[in-house]
Structures are given as structure tokens and as C-alpha cells.
Amino acid sequence: MKLEVNKLSKKFNDTDAVKNITFLIEKNKTLGLLGPNGCGKTTSIGMMLGLIKPTSGNVYIDGKDINKSQKSSLLSLINFASPYVELPKKLTVRQNLEVYGRLYGVKNLEERIIEISEDLNLFFYLNKKTGELSSGQKNRVSLAKSLINKPKLLFLDEPTASLDPDIGDFVRNYIEEYKKKNELTILLASHNMKEVERLCDTVIMMKEGKIVDKGTCKELIEKHGRNNLEETFLKIARSKNEVA
């Protein structure tokens, strides 16, 4: 799926949370959305998911405006995972996956639950309550929920936040492998620059609601004369408000 964001803005009362952002993610590509806290990443993702109504501008998914087209049919091809959004803790992993599988209209649901739980090393936890899992396990359940419908467009908001390096690496490996085998476009918001360098084809840097730079990781590093993406991020985040 192709995601096209066109002159998207959001104003909350007198505050411009997102200012006129435009970008494109081509089919099967991964785009990193970077920026300091409060720069408008979550609001932008909210608008792309149809949760927040833009003040102006449009979000097109395969040419269809999420705010005007059959939102429900578009959402069945999209999914989202974030450690800040949880699944019902009192339900078992299997029950949560079943509920969301049904909401997304997944066919052969039982098979899909087994498949995704085996892939994410969750099979032995299927009958355990989600609230009783460790944060690493919960994170993988959240990822399993986000892939239950085999989405064509996936929004990942800090997918490895608060994970130990081992599990973080497992999740990154899994996303890489999954993408090789499946048709999937990803928008990844992350503060982990190594993760972004590893997973993303292109990167957008946001600051104070605006896109201040974009390009491949290599291009941005070279352009700003830094050694890696982290140093590049710090340079952009600490610079005055110029748009590149």
C-alpha cells in the first residue's frame, strides 16, 4: 500500500501541533518518523489512522482519502502497535488475538493465531492472561495483534521501547524477516536511531510540528556531516528552527 500525506495540519486551540507536512511512502517501503518528544509524531500518526481529524490536508492510502472513503474497509488493511496502547489485561493472549482477529475479519483465525504465536514465540503463553506477561512478552503480543490481519500498511510507534537488547533485537529481526516474506509498507516512529538505520529506507525528521529534513539515513548523515543518525538527530533537534 502507498501512503501519501498531503499538506497535513492540525491545530489544537491556538497551538499548531502539525504544520503542513507532506510526504510519501511507496509500497513495501519503510519510513522512519523521527523527532523530539512533542514534535507532532503521535498527532500525525493519529491523523493517518483516522483517529484525529486534520485541520487541513489529506491522508491518502492507495489513493483513497482515509477521512472520506470507506474508512472501515481501509482500516481492515492497516494496523498499529505501540507499547503505550495495551490490550485487555484480563483476557488471555489467545482471547485477545481472537477478538481482534474477528474485528479485522480474519479468515481461518485459529490457524492464524497459531502461526503468529509460533513466529513470535508466544505459543506457550496463549492461555496466559495478557496482564501476567513480562513487558517483552506483552510487546510481542501487541505486535502479534498488529499483524493478525496481515496488514498492508503498518504503523509502529516505538515498537522496541523498554525492551532489553535481546528482545529488542528479536523484534527488529522479526519485522525484517516478515517484511521480506510479505507485502508491507511501514511507518516507524522511534527514538532508537540504530533501529531506524537498520529498518528504514527513508527518514523524516520532525520538529515543532514541521518536517525539517528528509532523505535516506546515509543522505542525512552526509548532509549534516555527522558519523551516524543519532548525532544527526541531535544536531537537527538542537538547531534553530530552520527547515532544510
Next chain:
Amino acid sequence: MRWHKIYGLSLRHYYLIKSSLPRILDLIYWPSIQIFLWGFISKFFTVSSTYYNNTVGVILTAAILYDFLFRSSISYNMMFLEEIWSRNFTNLFIAPIKISEIITALTLTAIFRTLIGLVPATILAIPLFGVSIFEIGLPLIFLLTSLYIFGVTLGLLVTSGLIRFGPSFENVAWASLFFLAPLGCVYYPIEILPEWLQIISKILPLVHIFEEIRNILINDMINYYSIFKGAIMSILYFIFGVIIFYISYSGARERGTLINMGE
């Protein structure tokens, strides 16, 4: 309307109730306590009041039916609050489920929660106080349906408030029915109220429903016009509730509160 999605969302609440014995006990406990309390009050009035003379169980029947309304509304609110408390709100609203399907799923599941609490309490009242709500007969089905629709409407209005104002609106969820109880004339005839309050009361379906319950039990007569009036009013309130819910949802999308709900 896609029923498999409605079933999926209902399943979430079914699993939640099924997995927790304290939750089931909580659902049964409060209606049962109500039955005991109003059962004894009812007994006392039956002996001491000329109005209720020889009409054992009028108050208790009203208490059971009012509790049915109360539980319907609270069940609806609770299911919505569960999504906020579990921080599952964003997952729910980005799933390909329409608002109309969410409302339908919660409305249908609320009856399940309500009956878990009320069936044991209703059965308990028969041997303990010799009172059976089934004495109302066939009209009971229509009266319960009207009460249920109005209960769900109150639930819808409260959940609209939760979407509009966030979890802080939770306290209103608990208080909403207590506010309406005096105007609903659940335990007393409408003539008890001052005239100006009677005018307000008459725009609530509760008055027509509970007046008719007393009419059936005390006068042994059925006024289908009152039953019909109560039902139509409940449906109109329900439509109003749905409209308000849609407005609140649209407002929440405007303010961006859906993405942070529960935090």
C-alpha cells in the same frame, strides 16, 4: 451492520466476565442486596399503608424493575470504561468497526451483564417475599424492553460524556441514575411531586412505565396506551442518545482525545 464484528466485540466482554469470579459475584451481589432491602421495606408498607394495602410486592416489583434499568445503564457504561481502564481505546477505534457496530455490540452485551445480576435476584424474591415480577404478565416484556432501551440510552449519554471529557467524567456515570430516580416516580405516584416537577417527569418514559406497573398490580388493569407511550419515548431518547454519541465521537476526533484516552 456486520454481525461477525459485533460478535467479536461482544466476545471481548464475555471473556472478561467469564474469567473473573469476583466480577460475576459483584454483578449478582448488588441486585440481591436491593431485593433484601426493598423486600423488607415493601413488607412494612404493605402492613402500614392503605395505598399499598393488599398489594404485596408493588414496591419490591418496582425496585426490581428499577434495578433492571440501573444495571442496564451501568453495564453499558462499565463496558466502555473497561476499554479506557485497560488502555485499549486506541486499538478499538482503529479497528475496522463502525460506531454503529460498537453501539450495537455494547447494547447487546449489556443485556447479558444485566441478566447475570437480575435473574438470581428476581428468583430470590419469590420464596423470600412471595413476590414475582412475572405476575405482571405479558406487558412485562414490553415494560422491560422500554426500561432496557432507556437504560442503554443513559449509558450512551454517559459514554458520550466520557468521549467528550475523558475519564474524569466517570463520576457522572455513577451519579446519572440517582439524579433521575426521584423524577422517575419509581416508588410513588406522580401526584406526589409538585406540579412543576410533574411536567418535567412526564417527559421521561420512566413515569409512564412505573405508573403502568402500579396500575397493573394495584388495579389489575392493563393500559396499553401507557405501555406504548413509554416504549415510544424510550426509543426517541435512544435515537437522541445515538446522535449525541456520534457528535461526541466527531468532537473527540477534532480534539484528538481518542488517541490518549486512558492515559
